[in-house]
């Protein structure tokens with residue numbers, strides 16, 4: 001690439017590809033249609049587990065899955081730290097509040113972000129801002145106030161508009177990489193519905209902003225050297241019923257820790273929800289200082305797990321049998337996900353909760369994606385294996401079915417949209433780009449990271465999960 005090239009990455013947080021396709025067919029996203037899709041492509045990609053704002057930004061900006069880098073949820077607990085210390089920073093976390101800035105110090109120091117691998121990058125609204133000062137993290141001083149105001153007033157269009165203004169001004173400095181988030185689709189989807197008028201308007205506004213940015217790049221004579229990608233961290237589904245997963249345990253007499261009630265002495269159980277369709281459940285009684293395996297899980301919780309898995313709200317539970325074998329149990333029965341070196345196998349035992357049938361031979365990481373990309377659980381084998389790489393992942397993972405979520409009390413205002421699970425509608429995101437010369441194959445959002453670096457003629461780190469399309 002010539003040294004005036006620009007990578008402009010728009011993350012429309014929570015954007016559903018089917019909604020974008022429909023709006024495009026109706027002529028309501030004219031700029032994206034004309035300037036990006038016409039010369040380029042409209043494909044889809046598979047996100048990561050948990051498909052939640054924050055953890056699901058990691059594949060884009062670090063090329064890694066959440067479990068690989070030890071951030072397996074927007075809330076998590078570290079059993080070893082929790083058992084060993086009464087106080088201390090790394091016992092548990094919720095990035096959804098005052099601990100949010102710790103997202104950056106929680107990132108492993110041996111992995112680089114795209115911001116660190118480019119020379120003159122800009123960030124708008126993403127939480128991954130390590131090593132960026134206010135001159136490059138353009139919303140550093142305004143994000144907290146504008147998000148809080150928007151949350152209280154239910155007015156997110158202004159947040160997208162303010163981010164766009166900052167982006168437009170920053171183009172004068174000729175940055176080489178911009179990561180810009182539009183948060184309004186996600187926020188309106190949660191508060192109203194993923195298909196609500198305000199949510200749809202947020203897509204249309206984003207189209208207008210992208211059109212203005214493209215026009216300015218043309219005036220600057222930079223457009224032909226610009227790689228523009230539009231994607232999302234997850235989809236969203238409408239929510240009609242909440243199951244309070246933490247309440248499930250406390251109603252059965254177990255002392256249960258959850259955010260924001262985290263100052264509980266010697267809880268039996270902790271519940272950390274993401275998205276809100278995925279929950280980590282940590283069992284503190286039998287072995288407090290490490291994750292549980294196989295029979296240890298059922299010895300602690302067998303009857304409650306059987307009760308939980310039969311509930312109409314629950315999709316499946318998953319836990320470790322060993323560091324390489326994971327059980328997945330739904331109401332139809334149990335299957336194993338087995339990881340051997342870099343290969344993956346799915347073995348239904350008493351049932352087929354992921355609906356994949358038996359994978360007769362072990363599959364490579366890429367074959368696993370290809371075999372599952374069109375299923376109801378895209379990339380399920382790799383994603384279940386990766387999240388259990390982290391010791392911060394719960395003893396039990398719980399997911400809710402579409403239409404339900406796992407957090408009721410302490411969620412204000414009430415959520416009417418959900419993501420976070422492995423379900424297709426949460427996992428599949430748009431992959432829109434103004435070029436058509438990249439490999440056309442099943443794609444993970446982690447693949448953008450090496451592809452962007454290669455396109456820009458930069459060195460690709462080798463400690464990543466993504467594989468280049470370039």
Ligand SMILES: [Zn+2]
Pocket residue numbers: 013014052053054186233234
């Ligand atoms: Zn999000």
